[in-house]
Amino acid sequence: MSTYDDIQNIEFDRPGRGKTEEQIQKHTLDLHYVDKPIEKNVYLLTCGDDIQKLSVIQALPQLIKSDPQQTYSRIIPKILEELPNSSCEFQVITSKTFKGLMEKQVPSNLFHAVLQGIESRDTIVANSWMETLIAIIPVLNQTQLKSDILPLVQKKSQLAQPLLGRIASCKMLGKIAIHQCLDADEVKREVLPLAQSLCQDCHPEVRSAICTQIPCIVQGLGTTILRGDLLASLVELGSDDNMYVRSASVSAIVHIFPYTTLDVKKTTLLPLIKQLCDKALKHDDLTATTIAKEIGKILDGLQYSLTIPECLWFLNFYKRLSTKGLNNDEFKGSDASMDVTCRQQAAVNFPPMISFVYSNIPTQIDSLYSIFKDLAGDPCFIVRKTIAGCMHEIIKLYDANSKILKSDFVRLLQDDSEEVLNSLVPHLGTTLELLCEFETLSRLNVNPATLEIGRALLKCQFELTTRNNWRLSTMFLHQFERLPNCMPSDFIHQHFTPILLTCAAKGRARPVRVQAVRTLVIFLRYNGKEMQRRWIRENTVAQLCRSDSYYTRLIYIKLCAAAMDIFSDKYFKEYFYENLLDLAVDPVANIRLCIVNMIMSLKQMLILPEDKQLNERFNTVLKRYTDDEKDRDVIKAFQLKSKEMKTYEINKEEYKKEQKRRRDEEDRINAGAKVSVLLLPKKDTSRFTLIERG
Structure with missing residues (x-):
């Protein structure tokens, strides 16, 4: 062993x-x-x-x-x-x-x-x-360009050279054509013949590569394209048998629009694009997806070249792109994922299509809406997600006609896919304000649309609380800060305020609870009825400040931090100050630590003669921290803040000006005036958060 x-x-x-x-x-x-x-x-x-x-x-x-x-x-x-x-x-x-x-x-x-x-x-x-x-071609000098690079490109572009070398020569030609050392004549003499030769290459990868560089070559040539053969080469590439070459030609056409005349667009580019669209309908290939991706730019570049029948033709073609692969469409391809991508790209381009239809064929608004309805109800969540992400743009472009979009907006709010909501929610506040601006919603009256959208918002909020995506829930509640701009305060108080209070008191994720109290403070700020304001204040104190839960009391501190950002000092001192000071003697040291981190802000509020009583209370709290505090972290933080208070100075004129603005606005709200809510940026309140100690 x-x-x-x-x-x-x-x-x-x-x-x-x-x-x-x-x-x-x-x-x-x-x-x-x-x-x-x-x-x-x-x-x-x-x-x-x-x-x-x-x-x-x-x-x-x-x-x-x-x-x-x-x-x-x-x-x-x-x-x-x-x-x-x-x-x-x-x-x-x-x-x-x-x-x-x-x-x-x-x-x-x-x-x-x-x-x-x-x-x-x-x-x-x-x-x-x-x-x-x-x-590095753009940073080379003229000598290097002409003595080394151009001979190299001529060598590499020969048919006998390897495929990768010929593809590289295409990319170099594009860089050379827009080099500052070459003028248009030199580009025509040195670059154009090589480009035309590569357009005739036997390998489709080379033809596709040179197609992507044609816009750069056209830029270098300027108007020379009109008397050269490059345009003819582009037409030939657009008729190529290979789908990748045809797809590249679509992007090339879009990028040469700024360098072409109206006559060239009418006589050459428009027929070429229509030919590509027809082929996309007949062939199961990538061209349809590329056209769907570029359709907005195509129509923007061609709109002054189009007749009314041609505009209708493109609208009908766009409709077919937006339903590609659905039902028994003859346009359906063998690759379902490519069909989805085509519809998704069509959804991306819906806002440009609105502008196109309004400018050229305004009588086709109903046809355009039917396309939108199909996209918003697409069986694939990727398409719905895309259309949801530009919902605010669509409503803005529809202007007074946006009322017809209400039911589709509600349907997207109730979508089962979290991805769709992730796309819709970041612009939710803007969308609601636009609906109010175009009189679908109203700040004064509860109309049927307010009830329908309100129910959808509440249902969406309920669904989000059952999921684990706290970031989306936080963002959703953040967008609620705009509600006072869009709905009557009575409706908000009756339906949304209790939900936010419950979320603040019993929510799971801390960021969600913090955002809930911030939105609640916004509702309090812009509510015009004292009875409702008092209900909010009393319930936040009862359910948050007086809670048995340490974490819930922390949420009340967050509420007070938000109130400092939003209310005037006068209002804060009247309704929040003393409740916040009560937490200075909280049995949990971390609560006291959070109050210590706020004493600078609390101190600067006490500048008026009528603040004598609060001043005495504040000094009592300071004395308690000085004499009776036992926790070493709290003591250390208090000593640091005490030193800062002795040296801290504020711009009194700016401070008084801001406080007067806030008080005046509060007085107008109390008098019944409607004041627009600005979406305030989230302040960094990390200094009030729980400090983990080892």
């Missing part, structure tokens, strides 16, 4: 253990290199292994910042010396580092290393250096 010492010996003599120590010794540098980064990195490039050399490359930008002269004269030459015989990984990392340096126009001659790198026999290395070369 082996003894314990024997086992220890076996562990010590395990194979590989000595090798590990040897590696540690190998990677340990002499101490005299510690404070000499240039010497250290030269040594690593000379004697280090691949990992150490890679670390030098990655540290190159920092070395240039700290010691540029030595880095240029010693480190970079050493890197260039190591490159020819280095590993693939070293070359790839170096190419990316050089790209970053050259894009910032670092004064070092790295250009020839890039040119050498693209000739590597290793495909991965050559492609990495080619990406670097394409990226």
